[in-house]
Amino acid sequence: MESNAMTSYKDTTPAARLDNQTLNKMVWRSCQLQAAFNYERMQSAGWLWAILPGLEKIHTNKDDLAASMTHNMDFLNTHPFFVTFVMGIVLSMEQQKTDIQTIRSVRISTAAPLGGIGDALFW
Template identity: 70%
Template sequence: MVFNIPDNYSNQTPAPQLDKKTLNKMVWRSVYLQASFNYERMQAGGWLYSILPGLEKIHTDKKDLSASMAHNLEFFNTHPFLVNFVMGIVLSLEQNKTDIQTIRAVRVAAMGPLGG
């Protein structure tokens, strides 16, 4: 089954700031970034696991959440110590409901140089 990722989210209303509890949960989850490492998507499973609490708060629409989860499950590989920096950038773009292609491009552009 193939999920077609849309270009934009259906709900374009910017999300409120994430609370400290959610941010802390994401930081602690980032420890498990490499727990589901594989050679096809590298750290993508751990990446999605890390940012999922934030995505659930940002995207109240189920279709938007599934689109966000789908494009965040694509190939991802960076240095585990610097992943929180990339998480902050990506979640900021997600909060502002930036178009999905831009979010993907920024994620890819940030993960490469920080990969070490």
């Protein structure tokens, strides 16, 4: 993580629960996870596209939203069938305004193993 990057959000008030319309929008967007696949960040663009409706509802502070979008563009590689599980964990942590480094660590530590498990089961 860069030294000038935020380590926690400015607004630390937990966000309200996401409505079903937003959750459904994110599920449909998650089907396009690999549409913007690239070898530098793998699925990160598709990940951000899928999770963005939730992040916009959670982070009403523009600086917090920008910080969240930035760290959600980190390298990500998981199995497309299991991405919604990872999204649920990350969004829950984002709602609670958990420390950014913790969110990043949990995202990677859940996404990567699910990628390997999913590949073994489905491919």
